[in-house]
Amino acid sequence: MGRYILSRTVQSVVLLVFVSMLTFALIHAAPGGPGVLLAPGMTGAQIKEAQRALGLDDPIPVQYLRWLSNLLHGNLGKSYGQGLPVSQVVISRIPLTLELVVTGMLLSVVFGVLIGVVSAVRRYSIVDHLATGLTFFGMSVPVFWLGLMLIILFSIDWHLLPSSGAVTLGAAATLIDRLKHLVLPAVVLATANLAQIARYTRSSMIEVLNADFLRVARAKGLRERAVIYRHGLRNALVPVVTVVALGVPRLVGGVAITESVFAWPGMGQLAVDSALQRDYPVIMGITLMVSILVILTNFLTDLSYVFLDPRVKLTGTR
């Protein structure tokens, strides 16, 4: 166990360095530096001067090593756009995004597993067909369009929920107000992920329901409910864990669009803004954080198998 964790940690760090090199190379190699965008009226000489001041005229490997060495000293650099340290800019946006992502994840896991189990147990019933329709819808609908349609219905036509922001500006902050703002973005963010989880839960559950050990459980006289939920569900959920973990990058990607549709002032918006303004230090900072999150999730997922499925044995190497 100790050896496995050590070896995976080393692998993760190597992967992370590789990720940062790849990202750095991609965004810095793309023509058109940030200087052009920061002040559209600048002359060629002024742009050159600004780029030299930012160290952007050095070869890319030199720039990368400088970035890496700063990073190791805990310094992610300064945002070109806002002039503030990247860590400060990013951290200030985390709580709101966390609120959205955690709610979205909870919604998609709870309802995804529920829908998946019910449609597997009642296979080929009307409920199952409806659930399948819903999952296909969730996988195919453009996130921002779904957001737009919900805004038209719930905010414009029915005046039930606010269409943008995380709180009502200028009003007293209440829990109800916050929850009202959270509903639509969280539902939109959860949809695609919920569909995937429901789909995998269904097929995993169907497979388990045909397994020999369930026949044994029935044969020894357990009630059907106990058979399905105590013996079936527990085993069906093992592969679902992977899908939930795979959902993390999907949610992080979805959050950028969801936050843009609902003007939710979180990290997703910061990411989109920094990308469009080519604010390299912020882009690198966010990419690094998201990659750490994704790699860590994968690691924890693999570890969780050991606890969920006693047949899984760990080995030091892959």
Add this chain to the structure above:
Amino acid sequence: MASTARDDPTTRDVLRSPSRAGRPGLWRRFARNPFAAAAVVYLVAIVLAAVFAPLLTRYAPDRIIIGQELQPPSAAHWVGTDQSARDEFSRLLYGARISLAIGIIAMLLSVTFGTAVGAVSGFFGGAADAIGMRLTDAMLAIPVFFLLLAVLASVGSSVPTIILAIGLSSWMATARVVRSEVLRTANLDFVTAARVLGATRLRLLVRHVLPQAFPSMLVASTLGVGQAILIESALSYLGVGVQPPTASWGNMLSNAQSYVFAAPLLALWPGLFILLTVLSFNFIGDASRDALSPYQT
């Protein structure tokens, strides 16, 4: 033509896949799924409509009909006009050309690249496998959509750069599937037979191993078109996709958002077309996965 393992009578039985005997035809198994059949009909219709757009529309997609801004649906404009007084129906059909073309070409690129990475990794193993799979892992750990935004904002968006960006950032799933298929088949008897008969490594890979991965590649391609269309629409929505005045479903939608109070229906149509098209590709991908699966009859 040089003799191949397939022509050799002693290996012919080994080469014939046992799972295919006595099953109904692929097409019949596929068409048994009513959703997939409907999806095929829809896609054929939308492709024909896109190809013959000039014959089916009365107005050019960027023609401005003075004084006819934001008109509701009427006999002259079937789904109304947009804020610049352009015929929305016409833009939907011409937009279909762009959106479908981006989806299909980006998919071809991503499947080709993914297959190359997966095949080389799985077949040659060792260092090739390590490099290929670490690259795949890294791309999967990167928030790719966000990176696409950054790169497209720098390079500038045009249809070719969008296709390139989507294609080169969505090949990872194909690479993994193809690699595992190659690993599964590389040591099967018929491949060993071909190797014993003296086939070169390249020939083994291209003629004997890769065709076995074809069903998975087909499924990945079908699902890939839908994904690419979704990504294009999201990029256009954020302003780094297809640039106006060229119409794509994504940028029509992004444009409609500003007039969501005045003309809510304007936002409905392009989104509905994206939804139906992606849904169709997903139905077909799913049905072909079922039809191609060797474990079902």
